[in-house]
Amino acid sequence: MMPAYDYPLYRPPSEANSLIIQATLGCSYNECSFCDMYRSKEYAERPWDEVSAEIDMMARASPGARRAFIADGDALNLATPDLERIVRRLRSRLPSLERVACYAMPMNVLKKTPGELAALREAGLDMLYLGIESGSDTVLKRVTKGALASTIVRACKKAKGAGYTLSCMVILGLGGRVHTDEHARETARVLSEAAPDYVGVLTLYLENGIRGEFLSKYDGTFEALTDAEALDELERLVSGIDVGRDVVFRATHGSNAYTVGGTLPADKAGILARISEMRRTPDSVRPRGLRGF
Numbered sequence: 001m002m003p004a005y006d007y008p009l010y011r012p013p014s015e016a017n018s019l020i021i022q023a024t025l026g027c028s029y030n031e032c033s034f035c036d037m038y039r040s041k042e043y044a045e046r047p048w049d050e051v052s053a054e055i056d057m058m059a060r061a062s063p064g065a066r067r068a069f070i071a072d073g074d075a076l077n078l079a080t081p082d083l084e085r086i087v088r089r090l091r092s093r094l095p096s097l098e099r100v101a102c103y104a105m106p107m108n109v110l111k112k113t114p115g116e117l118a119a120l121r122e123a124g125l126d127m128l129y130l131g132i133e134s135g136s137d138t139v140l141k142r143v144t145k146g147a148l149a150s151t152i153v154r155a156c157k158k159a160k161g162a163g164y165t166l167s168c169m170v171i172l173g174l175g176g177r178v179h180t181d182e183h184a185r186e187t188a189r190v191l192s193e194a195a196p197d198y199v200g201v202l203t204l205y206l207e208n209g210i211r212g213e214f215l216s217k218y219d220g221t222f223e224a225l226t227d228a229e230a231l232d233e234l235e236r237l238v239s240g241i242d243v244g245r246d247v248v249f250r251a252t253h254g255s256n257a258y259t260v261g262g263t264l265p266a267d268k269a270g271i272l273a274r275i276s277e278m279r280r281t282p283d284s285v286r287p288r289g290l291r292g293f
Contacts (some may be wrong), residue, residue: 003054010037011069012167012200013253015101018056018067019094023051023086027073029105033143034133034174036075036207038073042053045078052089059093067099075102076109076128080116084123091124099165101127106147106155116164127165130156135156135190136182137174144216149190156194169199170237172230172256174204177223184233189241195243203230205292227257229286234258235275238268254292257285 006025011018026041058065068090075083087100102125109117109130134140135149147155159166170191175183191199204224206214215222225233234251241249243264249271250261258278262271280282 003057006041008037008040009071010073011071012101012103014167014198015067015069018069018099018101019062019065020044020069020071021051021055021058021086021090023078023083024072024076027105028077029074029107029146031144031146032131032133033210033217034171034204034206035181036210039209041072043074045082048082048085051086055086055089055093061092064096065094066096067101068094068097070100070102070125073103074105074108076104076112080112080119083125084120087120087123087125088239097124099126100124100155102127104128104130104155104159106130106152109155109159109169110151111197114158114162117158117164121163125164128166129167129169130159130196132156132168132187132194133171134183135170135186135188136175136179137186139179139183139186142179143174143214144217149186153193156196160194160196164196166194166196167200168194168196169200169202170184172201172203172233172237172251173225176221177225177229178221180225180229180233181236184236185193185240188242189235191201191247192240192242195245195247198248199250200253201234201237201249202253203255203257205255228279228282230256231258231275234260235272238264238271238275241265241268254286256291257291259286269281 024045026038028043028045137148179278247264249264252259260274
């Protein structure tokens with residue numbers, strides 16, 4: 001028996017085999033114009049009795065589970081004692097867990113004190129998924145991200161400094177044709193400064209429910225990139241990333257026209273060579289009907 005989830009339910013691709021605990025419903029911010037994930041939900045924090053009962057249910061059904069993901073999109077918005085209690089319950093009832101993770105908005109990382117982040121880490125919260133989306137303040141403002149590049153870098157460094165494994169997402173095409181150079185250049189700069197453990201590259205995919213809102217924020221100036229232009233943007237992004245520690249880089253998400261990956265900085269030349277190869281073989285593109293968030 002599994003929990004009666006409140007749908008829609010999302011998790012990162014790397015959490016495909018994880019137990020999912022819905023500690024919150026929706027997103028407390030919910031204003032990013034490119035994101036349709038939680039528009040149908042009103043943000044709410046679920047009662048402890050419900051969450052703990054579902055953890056116990058999962059422990060009985062999957063006692064050997066290795067990973068758990070705390071949903072929805074805003075678990076780190078919970079008061080620290082509440083989230084800590086959930087993490088400790090997971091760890092006590094599922095002793096085989098190797099990783100507990102959740103999404104984390106930059107503002108929620110920054111709202112936590114160093115002591116609170118340390119307490120959650122000590123309780124057993126290991127990994128945070130943080131959406132960078134773009135390093136361009138122009139683009140971030142246009143898409144109403146609720147954070148600027150400097151804010152995002154501070155949040156990433158704060159999470160890393162507290163001992164968390166950090167996975168960050170960026171979105172190709174988010175600035176359209178007008179801002180593609182700035183978007184690639186500044187996103188590479190932010191990734192270089194933040195140096196997360198993992199980087200996941202997605203491509204802008206507008207659901208019908210938010211397309212009009214997204215385009216309105218650009219005042220009619222947005223032109224979507226073609227697949228070839230998105231590949232060029234990916235090349236500029238990779239070329240601009242300069243990190244002194246290993247960063248796993250993946251552009252393999254289902255929204256992407258082309259897929260490539262490796263570990264930076266060691267595989268940088270290989271990734272760029274693969275991008276050049278894909279440019280010469282456009283038939284390797286993923287069909288549009290198979291793409292999506």
